[in-house]
Amino acid sequence: MGRTITRETIVGKCPKFYFYDEQVVDIAAGLKPSARGELEITDVNRAYLERGQLHVKRMGRGFAWFDMVTQDSLLEAASFVQTLEKRQGLRVACPEEVAYEQGFITHDQFIALGRKFEKSTYGQYLLQVATERN
Numbered sequence: 001m002g003r004t005i006t007r008e009t010i011v012g013k014c015p016k017f018y019f020y021d022e023q024v025v026d027i028a029a030g031l032k033p034s035a036r037g038e039l040e041i042t043d044v045n046r047a048y049l050e051r052g053q054l055h056v057k058r059m060g061r062g063f064a065w066f067d068m069v070t071q072d073s074l075l076e077a078a079s080f081v082q083t084l085e086k087r088q089g090l091r092v093a094c095p096e097e098v099a100y101e102q103g104f105i106t107h108d109q110f111i112a113l114g115r116k117f118e119k120s121t122y123g124q125y126l127l128q129v130a131t132e133r134n
Helices: 023-029 041-050 071-088 095-101 107-116 121-132
Strands: none
Touching: 023 041, 095 107, 095 121, 107 121
16 A cells, blocks of 8 residues: 555546555444535545545546536546557456456456357457457
8 A cells, every 4th residue: 555645645637546444334334425416525535534544546547437416427437448459459347358457367268258249349358358468
């Protein structure tokens, strides 16, 4: 994990992934809705910060953050993913491919997953990856 950060370093827009331990359930249960009427992830992070338990790891290039709270922002994110996949020929967030690359599943298991979906472009992608990496 990274170092504990100060309040000033959590301000600003950048790609974020949050991973919490079991304390998060109690922390979230104690939150009050914000002026927007929502429970805010920032308040969860602030609770960890106040406990001296907030850790950050800066992510490198190649990450994009979309706060998908409106129809327009959801469409913007979908368009971004579609453009990226078409131009690079790779799938975004393909759990089967990640499991294969990380060694969690074998080549044969990966092929079986591709065959399960082979009538779709997703399944065809998996089978193409299996062929290229054999």
